[in-house]
Amino acid sequence: MEAASCCRVFSTQRCRFPLRRLSAPPWPQPFCTESSGGLVTPSASKRRSRGPVMAAKKAAEGEKQEDGKYKHTVDLPKTTFGLRANSVQREPELQKLWDDNQVLKRVSERNTGTAFVLHDGPPYANGDLHMGHALNKILKDFINRYKLLQNHKVSFVPGWDCHGLPIELKGKFIFLKSMDKETLSALTPIKLRQKAAKFAKATVDAQMKSFKRYGVWADWDNPYLTLSPEYEAAQLEVFGQMVMKGYIYRGRKPVHWSPSSRTALAEAELEYSENHISRSIYAAFKITNPSKSGMLDDFFPNVSLVIWTTTPWTIPANAAVAVNPKLIYAVAEVQSVFESESTSGGKQRKVGNILSSEKGKLFVIVASDLITTLESKWGVKLVVHKSFPGSALEHCRYAHPVNSNECSVILGGDYITTESGTGLVHTAPGHGQEDYITGLKYGLPIISPVDDEGNFTAEAGQFGGLSVLGAGNAAVVKYLDEQYSLILEEPYKHKYPYDWRSKEPTIFRATEQWFASVDGFRDAAMDAIRRVTWVPSQAQNRIVAMTSSRSDWCISRQRTWGVPIPVFYHVDSQEPLITEETIEHIKAIVLKKGSDAWWYMTTEELLPDRYRDKASEYRKGTDTMDVWFDSGSSWAAVLAKRDGLNFPADIYLEGSDQHRGWFQSSLLTSIATTGKAPYSSVITHGFVLDEKGFKMSKSIGNVVDPEKIIVGGKNHREEPGYGADVLRLWVSSVDYTTDVLIGPQILRQMSDMYRKLRGTMRFLLSNLHDWKPDNSVPYNDLPKIDKYALFHLETVMTSMKDSYESYQFYKVYQILQRFATVGLSNFYLDVAKDRLYVGGRVSFTRKSCQTVLMAHLLYLVRAISPIMPHLAEDVWQNLPFQYTLQDGSLANFVFDLKWPEKNEEWLSAPKDDVDFLGVILELRSEVNKILENARTGKLIGSSLDAKVYLHTESSDTVLKLKELSSASNDADALHRLFITSQVDILPILNEEITSSVPYTGKFSNPRTGVIWIGVTRADGAKCERCWNYTQDVGSFHDHPTLCVRCYGVIELQTQPAAAAVS
Structure with missing residues (x-):
């Protein structure tokens, strides 16, 4: 596991991984300024753009400032990471990059932790995917990707449910389209099964393509299909074990019967x-x-x-x-x-x-x-x-x-x-x-x-x-x-x-059917339910109620497309022949030839050797198994058979309707044959409704298509393509344990959140363009404001980890929204611009700031990667350096990283300092309000035109404010935190002072008491380079328009390289 410190061994070479050779975005790539779309970070406030930002803007635009001689001294942000995502084109490029380099396989094999298995409930291979499918698979992908970051070996095998009446009817329809009605008799059971299988496999291919486009990582080359011979054989093995334990019987009793489908139905099919x-x-x-x-x-x-x-x-x-x-x-x-x-x-x-x-x-x-x-x-x-x-x-x-x-x-x-x-x-x-x-x-x-x-x-x-x-x-x-x-x-x-x-x-309707006697293992099932973790917890009550009261399970269906019940009937007595020997014999045939063999082989060929002399006395049955028995055997066919998987699975995750479906059928078959549940935890999600809370319906016209969300509709103005990450961001934003809403307005909100987050990541990248590992400032030497930022970063990462661990992804979303796109941008990154742009390329304050930015970049790119893997990878591929792991290998992809360990040093910041800086942030918000009033009243233009006065009767607060106001490192200085030119702490406050200050206000906090705030125009002259007002502008005859700080920066930059470094 990597250490949490951002101070790593870096290669100063720019990353030259294959993605560099991918096609560049089709739009021009000049650096965007704040006024033309945001200086790679969301706008910090409604105040007019301030000094360093405007200086950077004018330098970037080539606008003359006097003779323009200082524009080259401003350290402009630089990055190859585009402001626009261009997700419709970019995301497939990133997915191809992952596939070409087998990233999932390589990372999972390299991880040294335990195996983690989320077993995929098989969607039905019949038709296009809908929002419920997208919600389900993306939630699973969140968990799997997070577990990869936690050093687990993750193997996610996708599956499909391929038998049953709807697919059989589709196969029949396909056959009839190519034949005359008079030739319906030509549709033999085996031909119908072949048509149904072909349709199911084509549907699997189409659905798989969509799941891949969602950004879902899985073993797509080796999915499980309930129609595959190995799966069917495993299913027959489960059936045989239940027969031998006396749980399977034939009886005439009333069952749910569908006249329209002409078959018995299980409760889950109603x-x-x-x-x-x-x-x-x-x-x-x-x-x-x-x-x-x-x-x-x-x-x-x-x-x-x-x-x-x-x-x-x-x-x-x-x-x-x-x-x-x-x-x-x-x-x-x-x-x-x-x-x-x-x-x-x-x-x-x-x-x-x-x-x-x-x-x-x-x-x-x-x-x-x-x-x-x-x-x-x-x-x-x-x-x-x-x-x-x-x-x-x-x-x-x-x-x-x-x-x-x-x-x-x-x-x-x-x-x-x-x-x-x-x-x-x-x-x-x-x-x-x-x-x-x-x-x-x-x-x-x-x-x-x-x-x-x-x-x-x-x-x-x-x-x-x-x-x-x-x-x-x-x-x-x-x-x-x-x-x-x-x-x-x-x-x-x-x-x-x-x-x-x-x-x-x-x-x-009472008919002769095959049943599983639930009474034989009901108590064991109820006991197993109590040992499983259910998310949400009330889901346990639902499955307890359903399992405790359910009748025997009717497992036979009068259909052609399915796994046959391997039974023979005596022609005269109609007594069934079903023994361990006959079942094992049929299982071996199915494993080799598939279940079609039941239809094209004769009774004599299907019977074991010792019964073949009496083959004429028997007929083979025509019933097939309930499709819920098919999918309910997946634990045996997949988890118990494939390398790298565990039985029981760590997690089953499906919709709430599966309490009477897959969750229950899997539980019953597993308890009946192994005595234990097939899962350790079960997570349930609700249904997807439109943004008004109505069920989606084609007739109403309120269906939201996940494919259109990603690539757009025919009218791109009305149905823009947002890309998979915006869809995934929506999934993270909702409390999936209840029914969730989606629609055009919600998607626009998600797109805006994505854009802001991308802007934050771009700001971090662009201000690390000249970063070198030697630039790292040791933690103990960092200014207080930087320690404060790292303290909150670690706190935020801990909260996000807790939310990931509890599968509360909406809390991860809320933390990201508050921290990365609001709190971080509106304060630390806003304050940082002065240090980064005009503080001097080799200055201590710029290096300390870059140290903190590096930490944020390395932490946030991990935090967002389970939810927005394309954005995270895009950030990583545009890293201006190569990142080396502890074992000396390069982290060529974002999932080469691991979730950072808890950094106790960052949490060791003195509580008094953290609390007081928190109060300063609150004070800053009040100061901003007064500055805005001053701007409205045309006293000032930007906030750097202002001087702020503070007064409080609290001697302790005065000492702390003065300590910040006179900070030797400049980064902690109050005027830097307020982004004004000066801050003056007044020892007394009288009428003469208050009457001469045009804009005032008050701030109150239990820790500081009442602080009086006043705003006037700043003293001194305006520095041409940084736009701060100081008394020392004009002190240097060779640079009469610069302040002391900017003069020092210019002098250092004009020295020979060796002298500058020393």
Whole structure:
């Protein structure tokens, strides 16, 4: 690790690394002055340009000052580092430089620290990248680059998720474009898979190109793709281990089913719409056999159970009615029907025939707590005749509303409440998870008369062929009304699951599927979650809630494009053949030939030797694995297989939606097979919204394209190309743990911040153009103001390191904004100009200032490099000297450097001095206000035309002010800090003085008390060279227009070289 001191062994040669030979920017490169765009540093204040700056300006412009004989004596800044970034062209040049010299690989291999692994969650290889992708990959790059600076060996392997329905559909679309519709039968599974693979790989190439342009460093030559044979084989290995541990089973149970995609879906493949509207109904199921207790005898046969459901289409699959044994239910007589149809709250309601019939009395059984609600809802009067606990209803029998079957009342669980409905739940074990669990308890039949496309099968009788989400639903409602079972139908707005790919509603449907039994390792998963570090901390609560309550994981999909579930079925018995031997055999085939082999090889070829004689008795399965099982196996396929990587990974970093996606699937597969989590820390980021806080949408037209941010749109005036570093700067500026905003105005702010920071770096470079290592001034000899600057530099670097370490990049941004583009420029660099430009090339004050500038340059270029690597590298490649590392090698690239160690010497500055100089800065701000008033009143032009008076009753403050005012090193002198020609400390303050000073003010601080401030015109004459007013101008006959200081500088510069050096 390098020492923190800026005093290094330097080569005085200019850097001649390959970048020198790159094309120069296309604009003219004269040195820019403050009035024409800033003297390579943001303007220090609103005050008019002052002496050294103006002198430099006039010298640079060649303007005559008298006879112009002193312009060559001003030490103008010089640098090859352009004021403008020209990022659209420059950044690709820098990226090529990194690639050509294998900087990432070389630096990582040379680092001596431990390996650091941030495991990349694979984006889906389907379409262009969006702002969410940019936010994600750039955040990862911040961390990886910072870890390189911390001497870690960093290996970042990018990955892509390449299987699944959307890519399969793209492959199908590509095939159909080139074929007639009549030739659809020619699209065999293997041809479809080939088309899908080709599309996925092309998408990977396009996305990779974009990620590279973002400035993301990764092992781009060796990414992991979930479609690669080695990855698929590793995935099958994970699957096989779970089979052998008894966690994988086949069963018929309700799963989320997408009729639009014709496949089962995992929870992570669902989106929930808050605005879905269902046809909800209240329906009466007539009791045919009351309980043995006789409690319903007085109401029989006119008593009915009343249920409420938002899925009328599931009524044909009804197997029972469930009640909560702890709730109180009532038998109520329906009286005084108030209305047959009405409109309530804008929702059309239809009252069923049962309420308007004249078939005699109607008694209904509902939860007692809902009587009032149901009276209002139905428009009736309900008269309660009897109440009893739900447990008393068990085993009552009722007539199935659609067929002639007789069904039972059963006892359900706490999921039956009085928050909505009637307190009685229509139970269809083939169409609901809770129904299924309750049904198992009572041995109920699992009825699911729905096919893959979401249509009723013949088992549903008269409803066969109708869509359950459309005509079939309506037909069931109509039938119930005709049978005097419907009490009320009304639209119901609620949260409902949709297929995240097709954006169409899903259903619960019982099918034969393969599942991972989460109960087998749930406790181990919960324990592992508690040992992981979660950023932000509340993310742990989310994944705990999801993992603790999740059902078994349905891992099978009825699709072609995916990794096959390696199972064979007996032709007659349909019993699955899936053993360690068969799985290992298939894994070896896949590793060699890829998963396509499952489709083009015969069953005989796929079976192990000892089963081949019976190959005709088996058929191979057609299901593929859930894509979340694909990506959830990446820890096994990548971390556990590749050299230089660690398992578990140090960090997983993805969007907040991955708590139910990749974070969870990776956790479950890893816990099931290894007993531990695949990650030590998990970082979560929010979603990217437009600058008004709205979700981005093409239809709204508010989509922000990261590519356009970098290279610009068609209209460069409206959509300028900012370059990758401005995009990266935006990423650093936001608190990514919540949803973040971006838009044109925000990008303009980021561009302005970038420009100011670039100006600061340019100022540092340009004033070190003649720097030599021998120029370094030892710390103990530095003026107080320079020690103060180094103290704050070290403090700032410590704060930035803490922020990087805690992944709070927005704090790094805030520190940079305050320090590098405001505090540093507005004070130290502003004050430094006098020393640098007119103080004398070999003067002590200039050397001490350059010592401090060097420290700032070497520290800041490191600090900004994880966030703005292109800017940092551009600075480094324009260094006016070569920088030597401790081992004697040259730091040819900025990432050859390491984060500086803490410099205790810089922090050793006396606290009293640091505190008092801090007060002086506050005092300076007040002085500036009065100087501005004097300028407005035309008393002065620049601040060097002024003399400042100070008075305080605090004797301690007077001593300290006088100490600065008479500083022998000149750099600490008060008039240099105020950038005025003179400062006078008044021992007394009377009316004669105050009345003669035209501009005054007061400054108050607990440390100094009240300080009176006065401003008048400066005494003496104006020095032609430095523009300071002094009494000694005119003292030298050969240079009558110079002050003592400038005369000494001129005399020294005109001496022979040997004499000047001595």
